[in-house]
Amino acid sequence: MGILARASAAEIERHLAGLPPPPRHARLRGPETGLVMVRGRAGGDGAPFNLGEMTVTRCAVRLPDGRVGHAYVAGRDARQAELAALVDALLLDEAARPAVEAAVIAPLAAAQQARREEQARRAAATRVQFFTMTQMR
Amino acid sequence: MDTRFPGFAEPVLDAQASFRAVLEAMSRPGRVQAVVPPPEIPSGLSPAAAAVLLTLVDSATPLRLAAGAEAEAWVRFHCGCPLVSGGAAFVLDPATALLSLDAGTEEEPERGATMILEVAALQEGAGWRLTGPGIREVHRLRVSGAPAGFVADWARNRARFPRGVDAILCAGTSIAALPRSVRIEEG
Numbered sequence: 435m436g437i438l439a440r441a442s443a444a445e446i447e448r449h450l451a452g453l454p455p456p457p458r459h460a461r462l463r464g465p466e467t468g469l470v471m472v473r474g475r476a477g478g479d480g481a482p483f484n485l486g487e488m489t490v491t492r493c494a495v496r497l498p499d500g501r502v503g504h505a506y507v508a509g510r511d512a513r514q515a516e517l518a519a520l521v522d523a524l525l526l527d528e529a530a531r532p533a534v535e536a537a538v539i540a541p542l543a544a545a546q547q548a549r550r551e552e553q554a555r556r557a558a559a560t561r562v563q564f565f566t567m568t569q570m571r
Numbered sequence: 572m573d574t575r576f577p578g579f580a581e582p583v584l585d586a587q588a589s590f591r592a593v594l595e596a597m598s599r600p601g602r603v604q605a606v607v608p609p610p611e612i613p614s615g616l617s618p619a620a621a622a623v624l625l626t627l628v629d630s631a632t633p634l635r636l637a638a639g640a641e642a643e644a645w646v647r648f649h650c651g652c653p654l655v656s657g658g659a660a661f662v663l664d665p666a667t668a669l670l671s672l673d674a675g676t677e678e679e680p681e682r683g684a685t686m687i688l689e690v691a692a693l694q695e696g697a698g699w700r701l702t703g704p705g706i707r708e709v710h711r712l713r714v715s716g717a718p719a720g721f722v723a724d725w726a727r728n729r730a731r732f733p734r735g736v737d738a739i740l741c742a743g744t745s746i747a748a749l750p751r752s753v754r755i756e757e758g
Contacts, residue, residue: 460577461577462574462575462576462577462578462648463577463578463648463649466582494648496575496577500575502573502574502575
């Protein structure tokens with residue numbers, strides 16, 4: 435789900451095209467956009483506090499065989515939420531699960547991992563080493 | 572349990588239209604209004620009752636519901652309301668007696684519960700004689716399938732005004748309302 439939530443609608447759509455066309459789904463709820471309060475804890479175990487509100491779009495869809503998929507994604511992209519919910523529903527079928535994981539989840543995960551590494555590399559290139567007199571001696 | 576049933580096809584417009592129908596029904600007691608039902612209805616609910624629940628019930632209004640597990644899961648998903656057995660703001664439970672519901676207090680009569688009652692059919696022009704605010708002289712409404720002793724209970728509900736319980740009658744896709752101010756006589 436985290437991988438789908440971080441992928442764009444266009445990416446999910448492109449990878450879904452590699453699979454046999456999914457059955458027509460019905461929308462149970464949404465896609466609808468709202469605010470959720472993000473809470474945090476100081477230091478991870480302190481008193482909870484409200485960090486701020488973030489925009490979230492959610493969707494629930496049903497396939498003709500009754501499987502229900504849910505998705506909550508950050509931002510306002512209704513198409514992304516609907517596609518993520520659809521993939522979530524497709525993944526519920528144990529028989530079809532490996533095919534969907536190989537066609538959609540694996541390439542998205544690889545692309546996201548590559549993006550993260552690229553970013554880390556670019557950040558690492560600008561790293562500055564600080565020396566003190568004691569270290570130089 | 573997850574629900575398999577959708578909510579309103581057009582969440583905003585259909586809820587607004589249904590709210591308007593409930594408002595009209597409450598301000599003109601006994602007049603039959605049509606609501607916009609969701610495309611599919613879980614078993615145990617009539618289309619009108621489903622539309623009324625979607626329109627009026629949310630996380631701030633505790634609901635008492637006795638319409639089966641499917642309806643319960645559907646309401647939990649779409650309305651997000653607390654399901655309670657006592658102190659409910661809305662009640663859809665054929666087993667409850669009108670007079671056992673929360674009637675509010677003299678200081679806060681608006682806290683009285685609203686009863687959603689499933690009946691077999693609603694027909695204007697014959698049956699009960701309704702009088703009271705919102706009715707020019709007299710309005711007649713035939714309610715088939717009302718609980719036994721409803722009219723007698725209603726007279727006792729009416730007697731404790733301004734405290735009391737309001738009722739929304741649902742049959743098929745139509746509703747009629749009985750606010751606590753209305754007087755009912757068998758016709």
